[in-house]
Every structure is written in structure tokens, then in C-alpha cells.
Amino acid sequence: MLYFRVAVVPPKPIDIQNSLSQGSKVAANRNLAEQKKIFAAYLKKKKLKITRQRQVILDSFLKTEGHLSTEELYHQVRQKDRTIGYTTVSRTMKALTDSGLAREIDLGDSRSRFEPLYKRPHHHHIICVECQQTIEFLSPELEQLQEQVVSHYRFRPVRHHFQVFGICEDCQEHRPPRHEDFDSDLVFARDALRIALQTERNGVNFYQTLAKSAKDPKGKDAFLEMAAEEEKHLQELESEWEAMVKKHKRILKAPVFLHFDYKELNRLFPSPEELQERRIDRLTLEEALHLALSMEQGAHRFFKRYAEKFNDTRGKAIFQKFAEEELEHCELIQKECDRLLSSSPPPPQHQEPESSSEKTV
Numbered sequence: 099m100l101y102f103r104v105a106v107v108p109p110k111p112i113d114i115q116n117s118l119s120q121g122s123k124v125a126a127n128r129n130l131a132e133q134k135k136i137f138a139a140y141l142k143k144k145k146l147k148i149t150r151q152r153q154v155i156l157d158s159f160l161k162t163e164g165h166l167s168t169e170e171l172y173h174q175v176r177q178k179d180r181t182i183g184y185t186t187v188s189r190t191m192k193a194l195t196d197s198g199l200a201r202e203i204d205l206g207d208s209r210s211r212f213e214p215l216y217k218r219p220h221h222h223h224i225i226c227v228e229c230q231q232t233i234e235f236l237s238p239e240l241e242q243l244q245e246q247v248v249s250h251y252r253f254r255p256v257r258h259h260f261q262v263f264g265i266c267e268d269c270q271e272h273r274p275p276r277h278e279d280f281d282s283d284l285v286f287a288r289d290a291l292r293i294a295l296q297t298e299r300n301g302v303n304f305y306q307t308l309a310k311s312a313k314d315p316k317g318k319d320a321f322l323e324m325a326a327e328e329e330k331h332l333q334e335l336e337s338e339w340e341a342m343v344k345k346h347k348r349i350l351k352a353p354v355f356l357h358f359d360y361k362e363l364n365r366l367f368p369s370p371e372e373l374q375e376r377r378i379d380r381l382t383l384e385e386a387l388h389l390a391l392s393m394e395q396g397a398h399r400f401f402k403r404y405a406e407k408f409n410d411t412r413g414k415a416i417f418q419k420f421a422e423e424e425l426e427h428c429e430l431i432q433k434e435c436d437r438l439l440s441s442s443p444p445p446p447q448h449q450e451p452e453s454s455s456e457k458t459v
């Protein structure tokens with residue numbers, strides 16, 4: 099249940115701008131309504147009544163970010179309704195867990211704690227044993243390693259938890275702890291957007307470098323066009339970023355959620371220095387186009403594979419959209435290849451031995 103869920107339903111196009119900025123409140127409300135429906139269906143199946151008290155508990159829990167204990171939730175709901183008893187809270191949380199909307203977590207303080215599960219990214223916890231401050235994180239590399247080990251023993255994974263207990267920086271420095279909970283879905287989206295931005299910047303640099311060293315004017319134009327295309331996407335991503343930061347002002351304070359191998363990311367589009375080292379100035383137009391095509395294909399596969407690993411979240415939508423854009427770039431370059439390489443044969447001075455046309459550097 100908690101394991102990375104691979105999307106079974108074909109992904110529907112998601113308007114990131116809408117889901118992250120103006121529409122995020124709408125999306126949150128829609129999520130709330132969906133969760134209430136799931137819970138109502140669960141109660142009906144179990145022949146339990148949807149009481150007003152259960153509604154109050156559900157509302158309070160779903161609107162809270164972080165990891166509430168039954169006691170904390172009890173105190174919260176008592177502010178709204180004095181008739182709600184501790185047992186009702188505790189039973190409702192059990193029902194919420196069974197319905198798949200919450201999961202119980204152990205933060206090492208021997209309390210029953212719960213966190214919302216619906217459309218939240220799978221994650222792990224680092225917990226301070228002194229102040230209970232909790233950091234959530236996800237590492238695709240860590241997940242992959244677990245998958246390898248588990249499959250080695252021919253296990254079919256059902257769920258897993260990964261918790262690290264320690265002493266936080268605040269407690270080490272004897273400062274008052276800055277207890278602050280963040281919406282992991284939103285922080286995941288922030289990190290996904292950061293990764294997309296970084297890749298897009300690398301893409302712009304990549305095409306500008308290719309354009310600069312292209313001797314063939316037609317090739318130069320084609321690469322400049324691609325650079326402009328990447329620049330357009332970069333600007334879109336930047337305005338999404340600005341909208342997100344403007345709307346969720348605290349978001350930049352949230353610790354990194356998605357621990358990501360940036361080295362792997364930087365391999366997708368080699369830096370200008372790396373391209374110089376590879377002597378791209380010696381490439382024929384055909385070779386340069388093939389290089390660009392293989393880079394775009396690599397980026398598409400990379401983001402597609404990534405998106406598939408995540409359950410239904412805003413971060414997943416960002417990776418999916420990005421993968422689709424990379425695919426569009428592939429098609430654009432393919433078109434350029436067809437146009438430039440078929441209409442006019444390359445001039446003789448650009449012709450290299452047959453074997454080198456296969457090279458992708």
C-alpha cells in the first residue's frame with residue numbers, strides 16, 4: 099500500500115499552473131471532497147453511521163499537515179465540539195487508517211500518530227528523539243536499493259517504513275525547536291519543479307553551445323531554434339516557480355524532500371565545457387543532430403521513468419509533463435533531421451567515414 103505505486107490508470111494531462119498557483123485551493127477542496135466520499139463509502143460498507151462527530155474529526159485531521167497524535171487531534175476537535183470523546187477520536191482514526199486515508203506512524207514517543215495518505219508522496223522520516231521534530235524525505239536511489247534487495251529474496255513488497263531517530267540541529271545547539279510542518283505534496287512539487295528548471299537550463303546551454311560551434315548555417319539555425327524552444331519552456335517553468343513561491347511563502351523554508359542525484363541529471367545535457375572536451379566543433383551536422391536527439395530521448399526516458407515511480411501527486415504531474423515536453427523536442431529534432439539531411443546532401447567537406455555517423459559522442 100505504501101510502496102511506490104506505478105500508475106495503472108493512464109495519466110491525464112494536468113495543468114501545473116492551475117494545480118500549483120491559482121487552482122491549488124480548488125484542488126485542495128476537491129481532494130477533501132474526494133476523501134470524504136471515500137470515507138463515507140468505507141463507513142457504509144462497514145455498516146457504520148456518518149455522525150457529525152466523525153465529520154468533525156475527519157475535517158480536522160485532513161486539514162492538518164504533519165503527524166498528529168490521537169491526543170493532539172482530540173484537543174483540536176474539542177475546540178469545535180465539546181461532546182466528542184477520546185474513544186470516538188481513537189476509533190475514527192482506526193477507521194480512517196483502514197479506509198486507506200491515513201497511516202499510523204511510530205515516531206518513537208510511544209504515541210499513536212497519524213498522517214494523511216491520500217495523494218501524498220511516499221516518504222520516510224527523520225525524527226528528533228528530544229523534540230519530536232520530524233523531517234520527511236524521499237530518495238529514489240534508496241527506494242531502488244530496497245527494491246533490489248527485496249527482489250533478491252523473491253519477496254512481493256507490500257509496504258515499508260524507514261525512520262531515522264536522532265537529535266536535531268536545534269536540540270544540539272540548545273535552541274528552541276522550530277516545529278514547522280509542511281505539506282509534503284507541495285514540497286515534493288517544489289523539488290520536482292527545481293529539477294525540471296535545472297534540466298531546462300542545461301538544455302538551453304546545450305543548444306546554444308551546439309549552435310555556436312555549428313559550421314553549417316542551416317544547422318546553426320536549427321540549434322538556435324531549439325535553444326529558443328527550451329528558453330520558452332524555461333520561462334514557463336520560472337513563472338510557475340514564482341507563482342508557487344508567491345502563493346506559498348513558507349515553501350522555501352521547507353527542508354529538501356526529494357533527495358535526488360543531480361549528477362545523473364547533469365548527464366542528460368552535457369555542460370558547455372564537457373561539449374568542448376568532446377570536440378563538438380568537429381561534428382558533422384548529422385552527428386550533432388543525432389547527439390541532440392539522443393540527449394532528448396534520454397531526458398524523456400529519465401523523466402518518464404521517474405514519474406512512473408511516484409503515486410498520484412503534484413510532483414508526479416510535473417515529471418510527467420516534463421517527460422512529454424522532452425518527447426515533443428525529440429519530434430522537433432527528428433523533423434529537423436528529416437528536413438536538413440534529406441533535402442540537401444551534406445557538403446563533401448562535412449562527410450566523415452561511414453562508421454562515425456553512428457557515434458553519439
Ligand SMILES: [Zn+2]
Nearest residue numbers: 226229266269
Ligand atoms: Zn530536536
Ligand SMILES: [Zn+2]
Nearest residue numbers: 213221223234
Ligand atoms: Zn510523514
Ligand SMILES: [Zn+2]
Nearest residue numbers: 220221241260
Ligand atoms: Zn520508501
